[in-house]
């Protein structure tokens with residue numbers, strides 16, 4: 001009997017040690033933070049366990065999004081240094097109010113098609129739209145109630161709604177709406193002055209969320225001017241470099257940002273070839289900006305990597321960060337994108353949601369030390385998983401896979417740059433017993449698996465540790 005309990009205890013402890021962060025130890029100050037954190041975490045979870053009908057995290061994110069703000073665990077996570085964001089998309093970082101503001105700019109035209117479109121121009125745009133282009137200023141002036149008009153406009157810049165389970169019955173509806181979102185913001189953002197300002201403002205948001213470094217994925221749209229001038233993608237990359245340099249001048253405590261060129265996977269071999277040329281060009285001319293190459297878009301509907309393998313094998317110098325395994329279709333070519341991502345030498349994998357079904361690939365991921373960029377809220381909003389307790393991240397964490405938490409498109413679902421994802425992963429996905437060591441481990445992973453050059457990485461980790469110590473030393477449980 002005693003022996004049974006001893007064995008049982010050993011197994012429980014063994015698994016906790018095997019998990020991400022489970023082998024690390026906390027100093028005295030960190031233990032004080034941890035006691036506070038875990039007390040609040042237990043309160044929240046045990047309330048949910050006793051009242052499963054009121055457990056927020058089992059419902060749709062849109063239904064509890066605002067209530068997260070009240071959580072003490074959330075507040076601690078928000079004020080904690082979290083390292084880097086390594087998986088986020090160019091046009092979906094800042095929330096909808098930002099776009100409503102942009103619609104007040106001069107020379108903006110609007111077309112109320114499905115989806116709604118915008119374009120800046122001195123004269124009526126010749127951009128295609130199923131409807132008429134009208135001057136935004138005139139349309140707003142004609143509106144009976146401008147507040148209502150702007151509230152209606154705002155709905156085009158977010159996926160958030162009051163009844164998500166009705167509006168989004170399947171992945172088809174979520175992705176259709178999601179693609180509509182990108183079409184709607186495209187004209188607002190690819191206007192050259194706005195592109196630079198948007199990323200500058202996005203960096204501000206990251207910094208405010210206690211993030212010190214960012215790797216952004218971009219399709220690199222061709223930017224345009226009021227007179228109709230259209231630039232090539234190199235100019236878009238340069239706009240990023242300009243925005244980053246300006247930001248670093250204004251906020252020297254920020255570590256920087258890099259670019260992953262991530263165009264659509266729904267293209268033919270010839271177009272892919274032009275993308276590869278562009279990537280080579282950027283890598284050669286802007287080596288400090290360039291981090292790598294990816295292919296994006298709804299994975300089930302795009303081309304599987306296997307179709308491009310001959311071309312991609314010739315382009316391994318580009319550094320791959322492929323989206324792969326963002327699917328529920330086990331055993332399909334989409335699912336097998338994970339195989340190709342591994343074989344093509346990807347430095348990290350975007351999502352890797354389907355990875356838990358592939359034991360040999362998990363072994364490869366460990367052996368090759370490939371970072372898995374997990375985006376829990378994205379997977380929930382984009383219809384892969386309903387109840388986050390079923391997200392495979394819990395398996396990845398238990399196995400201590402090289403996980404990096406990220407937020408994918410936080411602006412499109414009105415989430416924080418990272419804190420909401422961290423909170424949901426920590427409380428909703430990870431073990432009840434996972435503690436501050438896991439949070440610290442996740443933050444450290446985000447730097448370890450970044451594309452920073454070796455010496456910059458060392459510096460980044462040193463800087464993180466110093467900020468972490470500041471956070472721990474100034475921590476006061478009563479202030480949360």
Ligand SMILES: O=c1[nH]cnc2c1ncn2[C@@H]1O[C@H](CO)[C@@H](O)[C@H]1O
Pocket residue numbers: 089090091182217218219296297298299323326378408409
């Ligand atoms: O979760 C994702 N998986 C795949 N592609 C995505 C995801 N989020 C955004 N994009 C893609 O990124 C482009 C903008 O940079 C969007 O057009 C969208 O297709």
Ligand SMILES: [Zn+2]
Pocket residue numbers: 087089323350408
């Ligand atoms: Zn993504």
